Amino acid sequence: MEKAIAIETGLGVLWGRDCIFLDCVQQDKRGNLTFSGEINSNCTSVGKKCPQEKKWLPYTLTFQDVLACFSCELDTYGNLAGFPDSESSDFDLIEDSEWLEALPVRNDFQKNRYTHYRIFTYDIVYNIIAGFYKLEISS
Numbered sequence: 001m002e003k004a005i006a007i008e009t010g011l012g013v014l015w016g017r018d019c020i021f022l023d024c025v026q027q028d029k030r031g032n033l034t035f036s037g038e039i040n041s042n043c044t045s046v047g048k049k050c051p052q053e054k055k056w057l058p059y060t061l062t063f064q065d066v067l068a069c070f071s072c073e074l075d076t077y078g079n080l081a082g083f084p085d086s087e088s089s090d091f092d093l094i095e096d097s098e099w100l101e102a103l104p105v106r107n108d109f110q111k112n113r114y115t116h117y118r119i120f121t122y123d124i125v126y127n128i129i130a131g132f133y134k135l136e137i138s139s
Helices: 047-048 074-079 098-102
Strands: 003-005 021-027 033-040 055-065 067-071 091-095 115-120 124-130 132-137
Touching: 033 124, 055 124, 067 074, 074 124, 098 115, 098 124
Parallel strands: none
Antiparallel strands: 003 091, 021 033, 033 055, 055 132, 067 124, 091 115, 115 124
């Protein structure tokens, strides 16, 4: 059964609709998918304990070796069958992913090299199957 596991970032766990704002999504021909925007540091587990002077922090989140990506408007995503409970964070690893298991990958691909990630931004939810990610948060 699928389970959402909150990903710890340099700001701790990201929570709440006002946490991740997305300005740009870019995909390159090498299979990288890059998100950029700002994170509301007051909506993080670290920010709630130690409020920082700077509330909005620029970020770049790059997924490498992207195999699949699905996006959906946030409120519509909430109406989908199988939508997770409100315990999930804004940046999760999906353990035992049904989508990854059902994905008909090429014969020369190994599914165990890929991970299912989910990101909730202010307006859009992204589900991404990728080899790995890199998150950079500016202070």
